[in-house]
Every structure is written in C-alpha cells, then in structure tokens.
Amino acid sequence: MSRVEQLVTLGQRSPNTAQLYRITLDSHVLPALGELRLREVTVPRLDHVIQTMQLYKGTATAKVSRTVLSGLLGLAVRYGAIPSNPARDVGRITGAARRAPRALTVEERQSWVRRLAADPAARRKDLPDLCEFMLATGVRIGEALAVTWDDVDLSARLVLIEHTIIRSKGVGLVRKTTKTESGERTLRLPRFAVAMLRRRKLESGANGPLFPDSRGGWRDPSNTSRDLRNARGSDEFAWVTSHVFRKSAATWMEQAGLSARDVADQLGHARVSMTQDVYFGRRILGEGAADALDDVYRAAREDDPEDDAGDAPVGVSAG
Numbered sequence: 001m002s003r004v005e006q007l008v009t010l011g012q013r014s015p016n017t018a019q020l021y022r023i024t025l026d027s028h029v030l031p032a033l034g035e036l037r038l039r040e041v042t043v044p045r046l047d048h049v050i051q052t053m054q055l056y057k058g059t060a061t062a063k064v065s066r067t068v069l070s071g072l073l074g075l076a077v078r079y080g081a082i083p084s085n086p087a088r089d090v091g092r093i094t095g096a097a098r099r100a101p102r103a104l105t106v107e108e109r110q111s112w113v114r115r116l117a118a119d120p121a122a123r124r125k126d127l128p129d130l131c132e133f134m135l136a137t138g139v140r141i142g143e144a145l146a147v148t149w150d151d152v153d154l155s156a157r158l159v160l161i162e163h164t165i166i167r168s169k170g171v172g173l174v175r176k177t178t179k180t181e182s183g184e185r186t187l188r189l190p191r192f193a194v195a196m197l198r199r200r201k202l203e204s205g206a207n208g209p210l211f212p213d214s215r216g217g218w219r220d221p222s223n224t225s226r227d228l229r230n231a232r233g234s235d236e237f238a239w240v241t242s243h244v245f246r247k248s249a250a251t252w253m254e255q256a257g258l259s260a261r262d263v264a265d266q267l268g269h270a271r272v273s274m275t276q277d278v279y280f281g282r283r284i285l286g287e288g289a290a291d292a293l294d295d296v297y298r299a300a301r302e303d304d305p306e307d308d309a310g311d312a313p314v315g316v317s318a319g
Contacts, residue, residue, distance in 0.1 A: 015166060015168040015169075015171075015174065015176070016166050016167075016168070019168070019169050020064060021064070021067075021068050021071075024061070024064045024065055024068050025068050025072075028053060028057065028061060028065050029065055029068050029069060029072075032049045032053070033045075033046075033049060033069075038073075038076055038081055038082050039082070041073065041082075041086060042086055043086045043089045043090065046069065046086055046087055046090050047090050047091050050062050050065065050066055050090055050091075050093065051091070053065055054093060054095075059093060059094075059095035060095075062093050063093050066087060066090055066093065069087040069090075070085060070087035070088060073085045073086060073087050074087075102239060102244065102247070103244065103247045103248040103250070103251035103252075104135075104240070104244060104245075104248040106252075106296055106299050106300050106303070107300070107303070108237075109135065109248065109296065109300055110300035110301070110303070110304050111236070112131070112237060112240065113128065113131070113132070113300075114304075115231070115237070116128040116131060116231060119231055121230070121231065122227075122231040125224075125227045125231070126211060127227060127228060127231055129196055129200060129211070130144060130145075130211050130224070131228075131245060132192070132193065132196050133147075133193060133196070133197075133210070133211070134242065134245040134246065134249075135245050135248060135249055135293070136189060136190045136192065136193035136249070136290075136293055136297075137159065137161075137187055137189070137193070137249065137266075137293075138245075138246050138249030138250055138253075138266050138267050139161055139187075139246070139267075139268075140164065140242075140243075140246060141221050141224060141225060141242040141243075142164035142165045142166060142221045143161050143163070143164045143178065143268075144210075144211060145164075145165045145209065145211055145218065145219045145221055145224065146163035146164050146165045146175050146209070146218075147159060147160075147161070147163075147209065147210045147211075148208060148209055148210065149201070149206040149207060149208065149209075149210060152197060152210070154189075154194055154197060154198060154201070157188055157189040157191070157194050157290065158186055158187070158188060158189065159186070159187050159189055160185075160186050161178070161183070161184070161185050161186070161187060161268065162177060162178055162183075162184040162185075163175050163176060163177055163178065164176060164177075164178055165218050165219070165220070165221055166221070167220060167221075167222065173217075173218045173220060175218060178268065183268040184268075185265065185266075185268050187266065187289070187290075188289060188290040189290055190290040190291070190293040190294040190297065191290075191294050192293075192294060192297045192298075193293075197210070224242075225241070225242055228240075228241070228242055229241075246267065249266070249267075249293060250263050250266075250267060252292055252293060252296045253266065253288075253289055253292045253293070255292075256288075256291075256292035256295060256296075257292075258288050258289060258292060262288055262289060263289075266289045
C-alpha cells in the first residue's frame with residue numbers, strides 16, 4: 001500500500017486526491033524523471049521540468065506534479081536515501097491572475113429557474129429542485145447529492161451537511177464525510193427551500209437521498225454537472241456551472257450585510273477561529289443566512305411579471 005493510499009485509509013486524504021496523484025505520477029512525473037537516479041534529481045533539473053510542464057501542460061498540472069514529487073522525495077529523505085528534499089526549493093509556480101468570481105444577479109437567478117422549469121429534459125433530470133437547493137444553501141454539488149431525508153428537519157428548517165458523493169476508481173460512487181470538520185455543519189433552510197422539500201417529501205415518500213438517480217440511489221456529481229451543462233445552452237448562461245450557485249449564495253449573503261465569518265460558516269470553509277473550532281463544534285447557524293436567501297427569492301418573484309404564484313416554489317401552484 002502506498003503512502004497516499006494509507007492516508008486515504010486513515011481518512012486524511014480523499015480517494016479523489018489519491019486518484020489525481022496516481023494519474024499525475026503516471027502521466028507526467030515518471031515520463032519526465034522516472035529514469036533518473038535519486039542523486040540526479042537536483043533542484044535545477046526539477047525547476048526546469050516543472051517550468052516546462054507549466055508551459056505545455058498548464059499551471060494546475062505543474063502544481064500537482066510538484067506536490068507529488070515533494071511527497072516522493074520526502075519519503076526518500078525519511079528513509080535516508082537522500083539528505084534533503086530538492087522539490088522544496090523549486091521556484092514558486094504562479095499562473096495568470098484569476099478572474100473575479102461571477103455570481104447570478106437576482107434577475108439572472110429567476111431567468112435561470114424559469115429556463116429549467118420550461119425544459120422537459122431538465123425536469124426529467126430533476127435539475128430545477130436541485131438548483132433551488134444549492135442556491136438556498138450554497139453547498140457543493142457533491143454535498144447536495146449526499147443529503148438524505150434523515151439529514152433534514154423540515155419543522156426546524158434544518159439540514160445536516162456532513163457527507164459528499166464522489167466516484168472512486170474501481171469502487172463506484174461513494175458517500176464519504178466532508179473534507180474538514182468545518183465542512184460538517186447544520187444549516188438553516190430558507191422558507192422557499194422548505195416549501196420545495198415538503199412537496200418532494202409528499203411525492204417521494206421521504207426515503208433515501210433528497211436527489212436520487214432514476215433508480216433511487218446515489219447520483220453521480222460528474223453526470224449531474226454534465227446535465228447542467230446541457231441545460232444551460234451556449235448563449236445567456238454558457239458561463240454557469242454548479243459552483244456558480246455556491247458563489248451566488250455567498251454574494252447574496254454578503255450583499256444582505258452578513259459578515260465574512262457568517263458566509264464562511266455557511267459554506268463550510270476551514271478558516272475559523274479557535275473558539276469556533278473547539279467550543280462550538282458542529283453548530284446550528286442563525287437566521288441571517290436563510291433570511292437573506294429568502295429575500296432574494298421573494299425579490300425575484302415580485303419583479304417577475306410572468307409569475308403570479310407568490311412564494312410557491314417552481315412546480316407548485318399557489319392555489
């Protein structure tokens with residue numbers, strides 16, 4: 001068993017991370033350096049390899065390759081094969097400046113919801129409700145697909161987020177715990193999300209995943225992302241991905257006056273203070289995040305001349 005596989009077994013690395021490292025090792029690291037002796041793996045040689053990799057394969061591949069190399073050479077140091085790890089002295093890898101994150105406006109949000117509701121293929125793929133849930137919570141697509149009815153308390157308007165769905169090579173779909181303790185959180189649901197989930201509960205019998213596949217089992221995040229790409233088309237919403245829903249929820253909460261700390265807690269980001277980490281543990285967040293997302297939902301409905309259903313969720317009559 002490799003070191004990375006050991007870390008996966010111990011829960012310190014994701015199976016997806018192990019797969020990425022293996023692919024990077026086989027496809028990039030070994031072809032470039034596999035025939036060298038350890039004493040020949042010098043800082044200048046590594047620096048040249050990584051720079052070349054960045055130029056022809058991209059910044060992301062270069063960064064992962066350096067991480068893999070550092071792990072390999074670090075193991076060699078621990079076994080006394082070399083005195084130091086040359087990968088640590090490789091020059092910093094910098095890429096192009098990141099584009100500012102783009103979020104849906106209130107108007108775009110409503111237009112997107114209408115688009116999905118009018119698309120038979122999107123409805124068949126159960127995309128309207130899934131998108132509403134992600135916009136209501138800011139969770140990642142894998143986290144949304146991992147939620148079961150046992151994780152939801154509609155009376156208290158709460159949902160427990162502590163798992164995600166991944167595809168593991170040779171295993172299939174796996175429901176695993178989130179990356180960090182801060183990722184395990186209990187979120188307050190906006191009222192429009194509760195209304196949508198109540199409808200689904202009546203329709204589905206409230207067993208298993210909130211958003212199952214056609215056979216009632218776990219749904220593949222990659223396939224679902226592909227379905228979203230098909231639904232967005234190539235014009236107005238060509239830029240929209242599942243992560244845009246997360247960015248949009250964060251932006252709306254910030255615009256509503258919530259602090260950066262409140263937003264980070266809602267999204268499950270790891271940078272939290274010692275007090276929050278040690279003394280609060282898994283915490284139920286206040287009303288602020290849910291109220292802010294409810295306000296966006298109501299504003300979009302009030303501004304939509306085509307909609308006279310009030311606060312009813314997509315697919316539910318107000319009458």
